[in-house]
Amino acid sequence: MTDLTFDDLTTLNVTIDNHIAHIQLCRPDQLNSMIPEFWLELPAVVRKIDDHAAARVIVISSTGKHFSAGMDLSVFMQMGKDFSGEPARRAEKMRRSVLELQDSFNALESIRIPVLAALQGGVIGGAVDMVCAADSRYCTEDTFFTIKETELGMTADVGTLQRLPHLIPQGLIRELAYTGRNWSAQEAMAQGFVNQVYADQEAMLSAVMKIAAKIAMNSPMAVAGCKEMINYSRDHSVQDSLNYMATWQAGMFQMPDIQEAMAAQQQKRLPSYEALRDKRSMMSANKKA
The missing domain is CATH 1.10.12.10 (Lyase 2-enoyl-coa Hydratase, Chain  A, domain 2)
Incomplete structure (x- = not known):
């Protein structure tokens, strides 16, 4: 079934062809930052594709110079407004808010079909949380990864610290988390975080779509x-x-x-x-x- 419609999406473009669903982050002028709509749209889209058995593999890519700058400032500002009132109730609401954000990326892992992430430029903060939940990752030579939350005075809370230790050595994840430094495409490939590095986005998407097609044939x-x-x-x-x-x-x-x-x-x-x-x-x- 490939006649699904994905209307009224603010942050994503979705196409399905030959059993491959292609989801693109589509706010390049805003560096594809993750505004509140994104956290609702992404899980809804991937679960809709899975629920309807509309594709056999999902490719997630992005538009513009950077894959994603991560959590948008508007989300932090909304959370900041919640820091008032009786402490226990405030904390309980905060916990539910974090669980809701985590669920947006849990969807990539819990659906029945593989998810391939095709990355370029900056993969920052929440974007690292996101791609850690994908089945496989591919990137361009200019890609860099940053666990940005540490530099912002908080602990990453949407999946990076839970999934990345299963993907790269303990010493490296600790260094990246403690320092918040940029992690290059070449280093990420050497440590096994990404499957392959490509010269540019066009070459990467061409190669990833071929991998997706091979998966869809099985x-x-x-x-x-x-x-x-x-x-x-x-x-x-x-x-x-x-x-x-x-x-x-x-x-x-x-x-x-x-x-x-x-x-x-x-x-x-x-x-x-x-x-x-x-x-x-x-x-x-x-x-x-």
Whole structure:
């Protein structure tokens, strides 16, 4: 299903073609800073794509010189207005606000389909939180990453400090967090944070779209299983992960996609797989009943 509409978006442009959803941050004159609308639009868009099984892979890129300058000043100003009143209630509201912001990027990790981030220029503050939740990252030679929150007198709170230690060495994440220094594309690749560095955005997007197309050619069930298992194994022991894998296979290991893959290889053609089921179908059926 690719006839979804994404109208009235303030911060994003969305297109879907050949099972690939392309989400672009589209406020280049404002350095794609993350205004309040962004924190609502991003999770809504990726969950809509996933719920409708409208694509098999998502590519997130940006427009302009920088990928994103991170949290917009307006969000900080709104939070500042909340620092009044009885302390316990003020703190409880702050906690819920942070959890809501975290959920915007949790969506990238919890959906069934892979998310590829294509980055250029500055990836600053909240933008680092965001791309840490993607499955894979690619960037241009001029890209730099900054855990900017430290220099602003606060601790990064939307995912960087929780996800980045699983992606790069402990000593490096601590240095980057404590200092807030710029981290170059070349260093990020050497440490395994990004998969590849490209000369410019055009070359990067061309290459990332080819990777996305390769992912989209595979069984969406097999790819969804890979994402589920890799995420689970990051947070659990090897034995727990093996047990979960066995349970998953007990239900998800079925023959149609395997037979189609083997037939396509023998017949030297591209495989054709059924899409994942629309996640809304059960609720829709209950509503009709």
